[in-house]
Amino acid sequence: MTVFNFDRRRGAKLISEMGFRKIRVHEKRMSYRAYLGEVARHKIIFQLDRSRVPGQVAGDALLCRSACVGGDGAIERIAFPETCGEKRRDAQLVEIAQRLLTNESERRAIAERATNIAKEKLSFRAGRATLAHFFASCAF
Numbered sequence: 001m002t003v004f005n006f007d008r009r010r011g012a013k014l015i016s017e018m019g020f021r022k023i024r025v026h027e028k029r030m031s032y033r034a035y036l037g038e039v040a041r042h043k044i045i046f047q048l049d050r051s052r053v054p055g056q057v058a059g060d061a062l063l064c065r066s067a068c069v070g071g072d073g074a075i076e077r078i079a080f081p082e083t084c085g086e087k088r089r090d091a092q093l094v095e096i097a098q099r100l101l102t103n104e105s106e107r108r109a110i111a112e113r114a115t116n117i118a119k120e121k122l123s124f125r126a127g128r129a130t131l132a133h134f135f136a137s138c139a140f
Contacts (some may be wrong), residue, residue: 040064046097047071067110069097079114
């Protein structure tokens, strides 16, 4: 397990409360490329973020063709509806994460579905089509 902790003491306290025996903690910022390399080395991306932000972590998981569990940002809700944190308790997310860590075929299926959803709804091509339709409807 790898944790990115930029909250210093508060984050260290939460990490120690998790009770995992083997945790790698990154406390220093790294280049985006190095960060994506770290993300790609893992089976799943697990987050407990509840900030309803755009969903950068889920976007990073998509780039790495990984499954994302938790988080309630826009990308999580759109691309990972089966595993996002919206309307799920932390215990449910832990259960999903444990299942995906032991079931490779389900983990791959979720990552594939997310990639297909992203191509349909989140890609530049999809955005271009949506904007073209919008601006065509605004024409006089």
